Amino acid sequence: MKHYAIFTLFVLLFPVSLESQDSRQRNADTNQPxxxxxxxxxxxxxxxxxxxxxxxxxxxxxxxxxxxGLDQINNENAAELELQWAFQLRALDRAETxxxxxxxxxxxxESPSNVIALDAKTGSQYWRYNHxxxxxxxxxxxxxxxxxxxxxxxxxxxxxxxxxxSLDAKTGSVLWDVExxxxxxxxxxxxxxxxxxxxxxxxxxxxxxxxxxxVDAYDAQNGKRxxxxxxxxxxxxxxxxxWSGDSWRTGGSPTWMTGSYDPELNLVYWGTGNPGPDWNGDxxxxxxxxxxxxxxxxxxxxxxxxxxxFTPHDIHDWDSTQIPILADSEFGGQSRKLxxxxxxxxxxxxxxxxxxxxxxxxxxxxQTWAKGLDEKGRPIRIPGxxxxxxxxxxxxxxxxxxxxFSPSYSPRTDLLYVMAYDGETTYYIREDEYIAGERxxxxxxxxxxxxxxxxxxxxxxxxxxxxxxxxYPVQPRSTAGxxxxxxxxVFSGTxxxxxxxxxxxxxxxxxxxxxGSRVHAGPMSYMVDGRQYVAIAAGNxxxxxxxxx
Amino acid sequence: xxxKALHAGIIGLLINGMIGSVPALSGQxxxxxxxxxxxxxxxxxxxxxxxxxxxxxxxxxxxxxxNLRTGEFQHASTDAGLFxxxxxxxxxxxxxxxxxxxxxxxxxxxxxxxxxxxSEVRVEVAGNPSIGEELYGGKGDCSSCHMIDAEGGRHGxxxxxxxxRRSPDELLSDLLTPNARVQQRWWTMRVVHQDxxxxxxxxxxxxxxxxxxxxxEDNLWSFLKRDLRQSERTETSSMPAYGESFTxxxxxxxxxxxxxxxxxxx
Numbered sequence: 019m020k021h022y023a024i025f026t027l028f029v030l031l032f033p034v035s036l037e038s039q040d041s042r043q044r045n046a047d048t049n050q051p052x053x054x055x056x057x058x059x060x061x062x063x064x065x066x067x068x069x070x071x072x073x074x075x076x077x078x079x080x081x082x083x084x085x086x087g088l089d090q091i092n093n094e095n096a097a098e099l100e101l102q103w104a105f106q107l108r109a110l111d112r113a114e115t116x117x118x119x120x121x122x123x124x125x126x127x128e129s130p131s132n133v134i135a136l137d138a139k140t141g142s143q144y145w146r147y148n149h150x151x152x153x154x155x156x157x158x159x160x161x162x163x164x165x166x167x168x169x170x171x172x173x174x175x176x177x178x179x180x181x182x183x184s185l186d187a188k189t190g191s192v193l194w195d196v197e198x199x200x201x202x203x204x205x206x207x208x209x210x211x212x213x214x215x216x217x218x219x220x221x222x223x224x225x226x227x228x229x230x231x232x233v234d235a236y237d238a239q240n241g242k243r244x245x246x247x248x249x250x251x252x253x254x255x256x257x258x259x260x261w262s263g264d265s266w267r268t269g270g271s272p273t274w275m276t277g278s279y280d281p282e283l284n285l286v287y288w289g290t291g292n293p294g295p296d297w298n299g300d301x302x303x304x305x306x307x308x309x310x311x312x313x314x315x316x317x318x319x320x321x322x323x324x325x326x327x328f329t330p331h332d333i334h335d336w337d338s339t340q341i342p343i344l345a346d347s348e349f350g351g352q353s354r355k356l357x358x359x360x361x362x363x364x365x366x367x368x369x370x371x372x373x374x375x376x377x378x379x380x381x382x383x384x385q386t387w388a389k390g391l392d393e394k395g396r397p398i399r400i401p402g403x404x405x406x407x408x409x410x411x412x413x414x415x416x417x418x419x420x421x422x423f424s425p426s427y428s429p430r431t432d433l434l435y436v437m438a439y440d441g442e443t444t445y446y447i448r449e450d451e452y453i454a455g456e457r458x459x460x461x462x463x464x465x466x467x468x469x470x471x472x473x474x475x476x477x478x479x480x481x482x483x484x485x486x487x488x489x490y491p492v493q494p495r496s497t498a499g500x501x502x503x504x505x506x507x508v509f510s511g512t513x514x515x516x517x518x519x520x521x522x523x524x525x526x527x528x529x530x531x532x533x534g535s536r537v538h539a540g541p542m543s544y545m546v547d548g549r550q551y552v553a554i555a556a557g558n559x560x561x562x563x564x565x566x567x
Numbered sequence: 568x569x570x571k572a573l574h575a576g577i578i579g580l581l582i583n584g585m586i587g588s589v590p591a592l593s594g595q596x597x598x599x600x601x602x603x604x605x606x607x608x609x610x611x612x613x614x615x616x617x618x619x620x621x622x623x624x625x626x627x628x629x630x631x632x633x634n635l636r637t638g639e640f641q642h643a644s645t646d647a648g649l650f651x652x653x654x655x656x657x658x659x660x661x662x663x664x665x666x667x668x669x670x671x672x673x674x675x676x677x678x679x680x681x682x683x684x685x686s687e688v689r690v691e692v693a694g695n696p697s698i699g700e701e702l703y704g705g706k707g708d709c710s711s712c713h714m715i716d717a718e719g720g721r722h723g724x725x726x727x728x729x730x731x732r733r734s735p736d737e738l739l740s741d742l743l744t745p746n747a748r749v750q751q752r753w754w755t756m757r758v759v760h761q762d763x764x765x766x767x768x769x770x771x772x773x774x775x776x777x778x779x780x781x782x783x784e785d786n787l788w789s790f791l792k793r794d795l796r797q798s799e800r801t802e803t804s805s806m807p808a809y810g811e812s813f814t815x816x817x818x819x820x821x822x823x824x825x826x827x828x829x830x831x832x833x
Contacts, residue, residue, distance in 0.1 A: 051764045053786030123787060137789035142777045144787060150605040150676070152612065186717075188787055191725050193717040 054122035054137070055187060058168045063213060064281055070504070071545035073119045076165045076210035077424060078542065081344040082278040084426040085502050086543035090550035091565055092505030096519045096528035098566045102551060103141035105134070105560040112538045113555035114162045116210070116424075116499070119544040120187070124553075125168070126560055130161040131177035133185060139546040141562065147190040151179050156455050157206040158226040164276070164539075165210035167218065169238050174218045176207030182220055182236060194241040198222060198234060203454050205229055209276045214286060214317040217244060221273025225291040225337065228268030228458035233277070233288050233313065235320060245320030249273060249290045249308050257307040265302035268452045270294030271309035275339040275422050280355070283372055285323060286315045287344070287357065291337035295450050297405045298333075298460025305330035310338040312359065314374060324374035328361045330396065333404055334387070334445060335416050335463075336362040341424045344371055347432055347481050349378075358481055360425055360436040362418030365391060366484050380484035382477055383419030384440035387412050405445035405461050415441035415472075416463045417497075424499035424540040426508065431522050433478045433487055435500045435508050441465070441472040470494050476510055478525060488525035499540025501552070509552055511537025517554050517561070533561055599646045599682070601675035604728035610680025613673055617665055626684055631661055636684045649678045683731055692735050692823040694816070699824025702817055707809065715828065721785055722769055723753065723806060730829035738822045742813075745804040755805055756780055758790055759797035766790075770800065 058074065066072070066079045070087030078084050091099065107113055109129035117126040117138075124138035131149035136142060157178060167174040172193060173185045179201040184193040198220065199205035204227025211220040217235040225231070231249035236242065249271040251257045258266055270293050277288035293302055293309035311327040328338045343358040349368065357371040364385035368378040376395030388397040403412045417439060425436040443463035450460040465472075474495040478487040498511035502522050511517040517537055518530035535557025543552045553562045614626060621632035628634030633641065642657055643649045653674050656664030665674065703709045712723035719726075733741065740747065756770040756778060768782035778798070780788045792798065809818060 051760050051762065051788075051790075053782070053788050055787045122789065137777065137779060140777050140789065140791070142774055142779060142789065143772050144779050144789070145771060148601065148603075150601070150603070150609045150672075152609065186714075186721065188781060188785055189721045191714055191717070191721070 052121075055120050055171075057170055058120060060169070060213075060215060063169070071119075072121065073117065073542045073544050075118065075167060075212070076116055076276045077278070077341055080279040080281065081427075082276075082341045082424070083343055083345070083429070083502075084341075084424045084500065084540060084542070085428050085504075087504045088543050088545055088550045089503065089505040090545070091503065091519075091543075091552065092507060093521050093528060095565045096505075096507055099519065099529050099531075099552070099563045100566050101531075102562045102564050104562070105136060105141045107134075107555075107558040107560065108132075109161070109558055111161045111558065112536055113558050113560065114160075114164045114208075114539050115555050115560075116165045116540045116542050117553055117560065118166055118168055119542075119546075120168060122546050123187075124544075125166050125173060125187075126555075127163040127165050127175065129163060129558075131163050131175065131179075133166060133173065133175060133190065135187075135190065138544060138551070138562075139549075141560075144188075145190040147185055147192075149177050149183070151177070152201065155179060155201055155206070156204045156224075156227060157208075158223065158457075162208045164208060167211040167213045169213045169216075169218075172238065174211045174213070174220075174238070176209055176211060176220060178206050178208065180205040180207050180222065180224075182207070182211065182218065182241065184238075184241060196236065196241040196243070199224075199229070203227070203229065204456070207274075209274055212277050212279065212286070213238065214279050217317060219277065219286055219288075219317060221275065221277070221288060223272050223274035225270040225272040225274070225294055226296065226457050226459050227455065228294045228452045229270060229272060230267060231271040231273050231290060231309075233273050233286075233315060233320070235317065247313070247315055247320045247322060249311075249313065251307065260304040260307040262301075262303035268294055268458060269302060269306060269309065270296075271306070272337075273339065274337075275341060278342040278344050279317070280344055280371060283355070284316065284318070285371070286317045287342040287371065288313050288315060289337070289339040289342060291339045292332050292335045295458050295460030296333075296335040297445060297462065298447050298450060299331055299404070300447075301460065303331075306332070310336060310363075312338060312342055312357070312369070312374075314371070326367075326369055326374045326376065326395065328359070328365070328367065328395075329363045332363075334363075334412065334443075336414070336418050337421075338362065339422055340420065341422075343425060343427045343434065345427050345429070345434075345481060347429075349482060356481060358425075358427060358434045360420050360434065360438070360479070362414070362421055363387075363397070364414040364419030365397070366434075366436075366479055367395065368481055368484065369395075378484050381419075382436065382479055382484070382486070383438040384413045384442070385419065386442070387414075405447040405463075407447060409444040409446050409464075411442055411444045411466050413440070413442040415439065415443040415465065416445075417441065421497065423497055423538070426500040426502040427481075428502035428506070428508075428522055430504060430506060431478075431502070432481065433522065434481055435476060435478055435502055435510075435522070437474055437492075437496050437498055437500055437510055438477045438489075439472065439474045439495055441495070442467075474512075476500065476508065476520065476525065478508075478522070490520050490525045490527065496537070498537040501541035501543060503543055509541040509554070511541075511554060511556065513537070515556055517541075517556065531563075533557070533559070535559070599650075599675050599678050601672050602679045602682075602732075604731055606676045606679045607683045607731060609673070610676035610678070610683075613669075613677050614680050617669075618677070621661065626681065635681055640681075646675075646678050646682070649681060650674055653677050690735060692819070692826055694819030694821070694823030696820070696823040696827045698817075699820035699822070702813070702821050703824055706817075707813070707821060712806065721781060722783075724750075726825065726828055728828060730826045733825075735822050735826050738825050739818060742809045742818060742821065745806040745808055749802065749804045751802075753804060755801045757797075757799045757801075758795050760790065761794055761796045763796075769805075
C-alpha cells in the first residue's frame with residue numbers, strides 16, 4: 019500500500035505527458051527543459067521509491083526488490099511494447115550489466131571494466147571510460163561487470179583486476195583507483211558496489227582460487243579502506259574451528275554479488291559463496307563458516323551481527339551469493355521484517371532479518387540432495403549424494419536452482435519471482451593442491467543428459483507459505499534476472515534470446531520479442547520526460563523498450 | 568637513389584596492405600584509442616614480455632632488433648602503421664606479428680608505449696616547477712578548467728599525466744596558441760531550444776540527430792536537434808592564450824610544472 023501512495027504522489031507531481039515529443043528532461047514545476055543528472059544524496063538513495071523515474075542502484079532500491087514503481091507499461095498495453103534504441107557494447111563477452119539511471123543519464127558497464135554514460139532517452143553517448151587491465155588475469159567465470167553505484171557526483175565500480183575505482187559522473191575522469199586485493203592470487207571483482215552513508219561497501223570474487231573472502235567498506239571521498247570483515251573467521255574466533263586444520267586459509271567464501279541494506283535496522287546483508295576447494299570437502303571438514311551464508315553486518319563498524327548458513331559444508335558449489343531480497347510483509351499473522359532467499363541449493367528460505375531466525379524453507383526447484391530442512395533450517399542430507407570419483411548425479415546442477423541473476427519481489431502482489439532451473443549434474447571429486455593464483459576446485463561436474471532434457475521456469479512464490487502461485491516454463495533454459503513493476507508485469511528472458519513480459523498476478527504472457535542473443539542480465543525500468551522504458555542487455559547489446567506512442 | 572625509392576615503395580605497399588587487414592582502422596589517420604598513462608604502463612609490460620628479447624629491455628635495441636626509442640621507425644610513421652607492424656610483423660624479417668595472440672587493445676597499448684618513449688626522453692627544462700604550480704592555481708587559474716588527480720574543473724582535458732604525452736616545446740605551444748590543436752571534445756556549442764531555453768557549453772558529443780553539452784555550471788544536457796531553434800558551434804578552444812598575460816619566465820615555470828606531471832615521476 020505504501021508504494022501505491024508514493025506512486026500516486028509521483029503521478030500528481032509529474033504529469034505524464036505521453037504526447038510529448040520533446041528530447042529533454044522537463045522541470046516538474048515549470049515544464050521547462052531541465053539538465054540531466056543532479057546530485058545523488060543519501061536521502062535520495064534512502065527514498066529511491068519516491069523517484070521511480072530513476073534506477074539509482076544495481077537492484078533498484080536498498081531492499082533489492084528489483085521492483086519499479088512505474089505503471090505506465092502495464093497488462094493493458096504491454097503487447098504494444100516496441101524497441102526505442104539499442105546500444106552496441108564493444109566487448110564480445112555476454113553482458114551481465116544492469117544500467118543505473120539518474121535524471122535522464124544512463125550508466126552502463128561494459129566487459130571487462132568499462133563505463134559508458136548515455137542519454138537514457140536516445141542511447142546517445144556523453145562519455146566513455148575504458149579501464150586497462152593487466153594481461154593474463156586470473157578469473158573464474160567470464161570477463162564480467164554488472165554495474166556501478168552512485169553517490170554525489172561520483173560513480174563507483176569494481177574492476178576485473180580487483181580494484182575499486184571512482185569516476186566523475188559528468189565526465190568519466192578517474193577520481194581514485196585502489197587495489198582491493200591481489201589479482202595475481204586469483205582475486206577479482208565483478209559486482210556493483212553498494213553505497214551506505216559515506217561508505218562504499220563491496221565484495222570480492224575468486225572462490226575457485228582458494229582465496230579468503232571478505233566484505234570491505236571504503237571512504238567514498240578518497241577510497242581509503244575503513245573496515246574489512248573476513249567471511250572466514252581467523253583462529254582467534256571460535257567459528258574458525260568449523261574448518262579442519264589450516265583449510266580456512268584457502269577456504270574461498272567469496273562475496274561476488276551485491277548486498278542489501280535495511281536503514282531502520284542499520285544492517286547490510288551480504289551473501290557468501292562456496293567453500294574452497296569447491297567439490298572436495300574431505301580436505302576442509304566441518305561446517306566451513308561463513309561460506310554459503312548470509313551475513314548481517316553493521317555498516318558503521320563491519321561487525322557481524324548475525325549469520326545464517328544455508329548449506330553447511332557445501333560440496334556442490336552452491337554459492338549463496340544471491341541478491342538478498344528484503345520485504346516487509348505478513349508472516350504468521352504478524353507484520354514482519356523478512357528476508358526472502360531462493361537459494362542456489364534449490365530451497366526457498368524466509369528469514370527474520372532482524373535476528374536471522376529461520377521462519378520457513380521449501381524446495382522451489384528440483385532437488386535430490388536433502389530430505390528437507392530441520393527446525394533451524396539446516397538441510398538434512400540424503401546419504402550418497404556427495405561427489406565421487408566415479409561421479410554422483412544430483413539435483414540441482416552446479417549452476418543451481420537459481421544463481422546470481424536477480425529475483426524480484428513486488429509489494430503489490432506480495433509475490434517473489436525467481437528464475438528457477440530444474441537441472442542436474444554428475445559431480446566428481448579429485449585431489450587438488452593449492453597453488454596461489456591457480457584454480458583450486460577439487461573436482462567438477464558434467465551434465466549427464468542432453469541440455470534440452472532440462473528446463474527453467476519463472477516461479478512466483480508466496481513468502482507466507484513458500485508455495486508456488488504460478489509458473490511460466492522457459493525452454494531450453496534461462497540465466498536471466500527478473501523485474502517486477504507497479505504495472506503488475508514481470509519481465510525476464512531466455513538463453514536463446516527472447517525477452518518477455520508476464521502478468522505478475524497470473525504468469526500469463528503479455529509480450530515477447532527475439533533479441534537474437536542470450537539474455538544473461540537483469541531487466542530494469544526508468545522514465546524520461548514522462549515516458550516509461552524497460553531496458554535489458556542481450557548478448558552484448560543493450561535494448562530499451564517503451565509502448566508505442 | 569633507385570634502391571632507396573624502391574625500398575620506400577615496397578614499404579608503402581607493405582604498410583597499406585597491413586592496414587587493410589585491421590578492420591577497425593580507417594586509413595592512416597586512425598588515432599590510438601588506448602593512449603592513457605595506464606595504457607602506456609600496460610604497453611610497457613607487454614613490451615617486456617613480448618618484444619624485449621629482440622629489442623632490448625627498454626627498447627634501446629638488442630642483438631636482433633633495432634632501437635625503438637628514437638621516434639623514427641623504419642617501417643611505419645603513423646600509429647596505424649605501428650599497429651600494423653606489431654600486429655602482423657614484417658614479412659621476410661625476424662619481426663613476427665603478435666596479432667594472432669593479442670587483442671587490439673594490447674597492440675594499441677604497445678603503440679602507446681613506443682610513442683611514449685620518444686617524449687619520455689626526459690629533457691632538462693629551465694623553469695621552476697614550484698613557481699609553475701603556484702601560477703597554475705593562481706594567476707593562470709588553470710584549475711578552474713583542468714583536473715589534476717581529481718582536483719579541478721571539468722572544462723578542459725585532465726592534466727594528471729600530461730608530461731607523459733606532451734614535450735616541453737609542445738606544452739609551450741599549447742599555452743601560446745591553444746587554438747592550434749583543439750580536439751572535438753573541447754569545442755563549444757550554444758543552442759536555443761524551441762521554447763527559448765538557451766544552453767552554452769562544451770560539446771561533449773554530437774551525432775546526426777542529437778547533441779550533448781556540459782554547461783558552465785557543470786550541468787549535463789542532451790538535445791534532439793529537431794527541438795532546437797538555433798545551434799552554433801565554436802571550433803576553437805575556450806582556453807586563453809597565455810603569451811600576453813605571462814612573461815616568458817612565467818611560461819617556462821608553468822611548462823616545467825606541467826612537464827613534471829608524469830606517471831613516472833609522481
